[in-house]
Amino acid sequence: MTSSIVVQLQESLTHMKSQQQYRSLPSLEHQGRYVVSQGKTLLNIASNDYLGLGSDTELQGEFLKQIDRLPVAQRPKMSATSSRLLTGNDTQLQALESELQSWYQNATDKQNLSASKSVLVLNSGYHANLGILPALTSLPVKTLILADKLVHASIIDGMRLSQSKLVTYRRYRHNDYEHLARFIEQADETVERIIIVTESVFSMDGDRADLLQLVQLKAKDARIELYVDEAHAIGVLGDTGLGLAEETHTLADIDYLVGTFGKAFASVGAYIMCDEVVKQWLINAMRPLIFSTALPPINHAWTRFILAKMPNLTHQRTHLAQISIKLSRAIDQQHRASPTSQNISYDSPIIPYILGDNACALAKAKQLQAAGFYALPIRPPTVPANTARIRLVMNAKLTNEDCERLIQQL
Structure with missing residues (x-):
């Protein structure tokens, strides 16, 4: 790669930073429904683990025991090695x-x-x-x-x-x-x-x-x-x-x-x-x-x-719907994805908190993280211009108390 290309890449990255659009990979440690980020233990409300199965250690243990009971030759391989x-x-x-x-x-x-x-x-x-x-x-x-x-x-x-x-x-x-x-x-x-x-x-x-x-x-x-x-x-x-x-x-x-x-x-x-x-x-x-x-x-x-x-995970889906509705209804009109929506029905566990400006979204994410929530800003080009947001994601492991604490921060 020529030095001129490296310079252009660096200039583009610098411009991204000036627009609050620069991204970097986070260093995270997962602990059940929490993540540890920069030494702080935060409740994860950014994952797509909607039913909380990814953080269920008992479920993982049950699966591993099931695998251990199989003869070694019958255990699933760790790689497919080809198409x-x-x-x-x-x-x-x-x-x-x-x-x-x-x-x-x-x-x-x-x-x-x-x-x-x-x-x-x-x-x-x-x-x-x-x-x-x-x-x-x-x-x-x-x-x-x-x-x-x-x-x-x-x-x-x-x-x-x-x-x-x-x-x-x-x-x-x-x-x-x-x-x-x-x-x-x-x-x-x-x-x-x-x-x-x-x-x-x-x-x-x-x-x-x-x-x-x-x-x-x-x-x-x-x-x-x-x-x-x-x-x-x-x-x-x-x-x-x-x-x-x-x-x-x-x-x-x-x-x-x-x-x-x-x-x-x-x-x-x-x-x-x-x-x-x-x-x-x-x-x-x-x-x-x-x-x-x-x-x-x-x-x-x-x-x-x-x-x-x-x-058979009906209970998890029902609880997920309940806390998603509760959070959605708590968001005021100016921060909703659809200002005309009355949020009286359940769409999904994804609840956007619209802030519009990139800097505002970054600041709100920092505030939520300081309060103990792992929330992330979503900015253009991932979303349309002037619709930067916090993408709040509910999962079935969150309690009603967790939801109430989050609402207080919003």
């Missing part, structure tokens, strides 16, 4: 896919889920969103992708990789389905396929997509396919934790449903539920799957262990 198409397709991974499929089928008999639906496990949510759309749009079919303005960066990157002479994408205003409908109406007659892409629960605002309205839009045009990223809803919403699609009875209408294990599951990896033919196409065309070493079998074993418990 799934080589030697990485371990029995743990195949069993996980089968059990995920049963989870959906057993919980959705009343929703007429097609028997042709199948599950494909992937290395991460980012891998999933980066690779699925490019693979789906690699056919010689004129395609229009319409995505919510606030979809995750991984989806945006996937759309960019999909763009070609035959594939274009546009982004409709956040949760504005009239705007989306106009894009559909304006689609050229030569467009053979329209893929609507949304998150079910949005990662920064914590609000929900209206899946029922999207399904109604889909029903009006045979060209439309629906791609829903349930990363922040899996484990949290629905009677058995199957997400917003389960809660709204729209599972049968979603063509590509993406879920992750790195949040409420307290594990690692992701999956897509789709038609069996689509699954086979992804195996043959999805570059992040083809060219990546599979996750270690021990991780898939842990995910299976959590999956077996997930349908």
Whole structure:
């Protein structure tokens, strides 16, 4: 690297610091539901560990004892050592896919889920969103992708990789389905396929997509396919934790449903539920799957262990909803993501505390940390300009007393 490039990089970093947009990796020690940062023990309200399973040492101990009881030769390996198409397709991974499929089928008999639906496990949510759309749009079919303005960066990157002479994408205003409908109406007659892409629960605002309205839009045009990223809803919403699609009875209408294990599951990896033919196409065309070493079998074993418990974690989901509603209602109008919202219903455990200015968000984070809460500022470009915030995240290990103390600080 030339010295001039190093100088330019340093100047750009200096500019980031002047705009309060500079980031650095924190040095943390995890102790159950707390983190130790710079010598201070702080209650963690920044993690996506929504059900508190990642900090549950008893649960981890139960899993390790289960592994110890197995003969050494049958214990899950610590590395897959190659991609799934080589030697990485371990029995743990195949069993996980089968059990995920049963989870959906057993919980959705009343929703007429097609028997042709199948599950494909992937290395991460980012891998999933980066690779699925490019693979789906690699056919010689004129395609229009319409995505919510606030979809995750991984989806945006996937759309960019999909763009070609035959594939274009546009982004409709956040949760504005009239705007989306106009894009559909304006689609050229030569467009053979329209893929609507949304998150079910949005990662920064914590609000929900209206899946029922999207399904109604889909029903009006045979060209439309629906791609829903349930990363922040899996484990949290629905009677058995199957997400917003389960809660709204729209599972049968979603063509590509993406879920992750790195949040409420307290594990690692992701999956897509789709038609069996689509699954086979992804195996043959999805570059992040083809060219990546599979996750270690021990991780898939842990995910299976959590999956077996997930349908029965109703108490945790109920408590999570209660404290999330309590915190959401305590935030005044000027700091809400949606100033017109009355916060009378439960959207998700993600409650943004909007401050607008980067410096204000940094100062508020420091105040909360001084009060014993590990809260972090979220600034552009992660969120839109002038919407810097504290992303408050509830989890099922937090008590009502914890919630009250947090409200006092706000």
